[in-house]
Structures are given as C-alpha cells and as structure tokens.
Amino acid sequence: MRSRPAADALAPGLCQAFDRGGEIYAQGEPATAVYKVLGGAVRLSQLLADGRRQVGGFYLAGEMFGFTDAAHHDFTAEALAPTRLMAIRRDALLTRMAREPLLAREMWSFAAAELARAQRHFMVLGRKTACERVASFLLDMARRTGAGNGDAIVLVMCRQDIADYLGLTIETVSRMMTRLEQSGLIALPSSRRVRILDAEGLRALEE
Incomplete structure (x- = not known):
C-alpha cells in the first residue's frame, strides 16, 4: 500500500493505493476514517461466529464507505x-461538515444512498428467490x-463473493446465471462479464 497527499474536494485526506486483495482495515479495528473510492473496487465482509463469511457490500469508483458511529469496524474492507x-x-470531516453546509449536504447524500442500498438488500435477502x-x-x-441494454458489466468480484453477498x-x-442466460435476459461472454440483453425482463423478476 502506498500513500500520498490528496487533491480532492474532500481534502485534507490521504490518497492510498492497494493491490488486489490488499486489506484496507480489519473487522474490530478502530474506526477513525471514512473512504472514497477513486478507482477500483472494495469488498466489505464479516466473519461470523460459526466461521462463515458474509459479504456486506461492494463499493465502486465514486462511492464512499466506512460510515459508522461505532468505535470499531464491524467489517473487513479489502481491495x-x-x-x-x-x-x-472522521474527526476532521465532522469538523468541516459543521462549518461547510455544501460538504455536509454531500455527505448526507452519500449516507442516504448507502442506507437506501442497505434497505434494498435487506428486502432481497428476506423476500426474493435465488x-x-x-x-x-x-x-x-x-x-x-x-x-444499459446490450452493455457488458465487468464483475470485479468472483462468484463466491456474489454468493456470500446474496x-x-x-x-x-452459477445455476441462476445460466438460467437467466437461457431465458435470453443476459449473455455470459465470460465468468466475469455479463451483458444485459433485456433489462425490462430482469426488472420484472426483481419486482
């Protein structure tokens, strides 16, 4: 991991670079910062008491993670x-938010988007079929x-990550991906690339 001073609207901050698999912070470590993804992708995961892993979320370029009012992180974050x-x-950000309304509004938007995503995911886990x-x-x-339709999504996460998230x-x-492909809703050029062929059909399933 390499660090250098940041030049961003959220500065002062520290730009950090992680290789694939690099640990950003570990479950149980003190929560002293929040993070914005400038490039790449991040996975949050939690090791449960019985040894199973639960993936809590994926964060892409432009998104923020690490929001918590707890003293320690509940999840491990990895690149x-x-x-x-x-x-x-976190303390510097709170100080700036108190005197910069535009920054406070931006942070509110990030936090609201994260809450909405968590609520949607809760419904997915609680009510939907595989x-x-x-x-x-x-x-x-x-x-x-x-x-959109016809566009390919490059999945930076592996299927085990997706399974632990869902x-x-x-x-x-893997079976559900194949079923969606056979239904003409998606194409699978490779295990990490998914082409959306019928977004409306996928939305009908989602609803």
Whole structure:
C-alpha cells in the first residue's frame, strides 16, 4: 500500500493505493476514517461466529464507505482490484461538515444512498428467490456502472463473493446465471462479464 497527499474536494485526506486483495482495515479495528473510492473496487465482509463469511457490500469508483458511529469496524474492507482510495479522518470531516453546509449536504447524500442500498438488500435477502436475488444484483451493478441494454458489466468480484453477498451457494449463483442466460435476459461472454440483453425482463423478476 502506498500513500500520498490528496487533491480532492474532500481534502485534507490521504490518497492510498492497494493491490488486489490488499486489506484496507480489519473487522474490530478502530474506526477513525471514512473512504472514497477513486478507482477500483472494495469488498466489505464479516466473519461470523460459526466461521462463515458474509459479504456486506461492494463499493465502486465514486462511492464512499466506512460510515459508522461505532468505535470499531464491524467489517473487513479489502481491495477487489488495484484500487485507489481517499481516506478522510472522521474527526476532521465532522469538523468541516459543521462549518461547510455544501460538504455536509454531500455527505448526507452519500449516507442516504448507502442506507437506501442497505434497505434494498435487506428486502432481497428476506423476500426474493435465488433467481430474483441474482437478477436484482445484476440490475444494481448495471445501475451503478451506467450499463444499459446490450452493455457488458465487468464483475470485479468472483462468484463466491456474489454468493456470500446474496446468501446463496456458489453453485446456486452459477445455476441462476445460466438460467437467466437461457431465458435470453443476459449473455455470459465470460465468468466475469455479463451483458444485459433485456433489462425490462430482469426488472420484472426483481419486482
């Protein structure tokens, strides 16, 4: 991991670079900063008491993570690809937000988007079938990357990550991907590339 001074609207902060698999912070470590993804992607995961892993979310370029009012992180954050981040100390950010209304509004927008995504994910896990969960995940990735009909989504996360995020097994995720492909809703040029062929059909499943 390499660090250098940041030049960003959220500065003062520290730009950090992580190789694929690099640990940004660990579950249980003090929560002293929030992070903005400048490039690459980040996975949050939690090790449960029985040894299972639950993936809590994926963060792409332009998104922020690490928001918590707890003293310690509940999740481990790792880079899914070569990733650049801006780390902003929480105490410094709170001080700036108190005197800069535009910054406070921007942080509110980031936090509100994160809450909305968490609420949607809660509904996915609680109410949807395996096929509906995979369809919802692909639509979420399409929305966040700006992909439309005919566009390919490059999935930086592996299928085990997707399975642990959706509360499924990797075999079930693979079967559901194949089912969606056979239904003409998506194409699978490779295991990490998904082409959206029928966004409306996916949305019908999602709903």
